[in-house]
Amino acid sequence: MRGMLETIFIILTALFIILFIRTVQLEQTNNQQLFIKGKVPQNFPDGFYKGKISMRTTWMGKKFDAKNSSGINIINQKKQYPFKLYKGRGLRDKNLEVIKLDYNLSLNPWLLRMVVDEIVEVKKDHYLGKAHLNILPGFPFTVGFFELEK
Numbered sequence: 001m002r003g004m005l006e007t008i009f010i011i012l013t014a015l016f017i018i019l020f021i022r023t024v025q026l027e028q029t030n031n032q033q034l035f036i037k038g039k040v041p042q043n044f045p046d047g048f049y050k051g052k053i054s055m056r057t058t059w060m061g062k063k064f065d066a067k068n069s070s071g072i073n074i075i076n077q078k079k080q081y082p083f084k085l086y087k088g089r090g091l092r093d094k095n096l097e098v099i100k101l102d103y104n105l106s107l108n109p110w111l112l113r114m115v116v117d118e119i120v121e122v123k124k125d126h127y128l129g130k131a132h133l134n135i136l137p138g139f140p141f142t143v144g145f146f147e148l149e150k
Helices: 002-026 030-037
Strands: 047-052 059-065 070-075 078-089 097-102 115-123 126-136 139-149
Touching: 002 126, 002 139, 030 115, 030 126, 030 139, 097 126, 115 139
Parallel strands: none
Antiparallel strands: 047 059, 047 139, 059 070, 070 078, 078 097, 097 115, 115 126, 126 139
């Protein structure tokens, strides 16, 4: 039993180190500089926004419902993984107002409930997003950037 606990501890420690390094690396990118210059429009996005990330994926984008402050991801042309929308300060960029896409909903798998995406408008109907894993209270890890365009 002790050996198994030590192994779990080592794996978790390695995971946190990797996530910390990834966060630091992403905060040194051009996307981070563009993100902190972004703005939050008066209204939430509404309708479908095509998604773009740096790797190949079946994620097509997000569909927003501004009236209900909510949205859902479109993956393989299926609606999956709903989120709620609200405005607030960035999890890591505390001086920046962002739109939060919060997945902490009972419909989502438990691990996805730790994800909070943040978006800012970088030009008309074009958003830059930042994905966070909020595992440790007060210290979210940044895991990537994405784009959304009408």
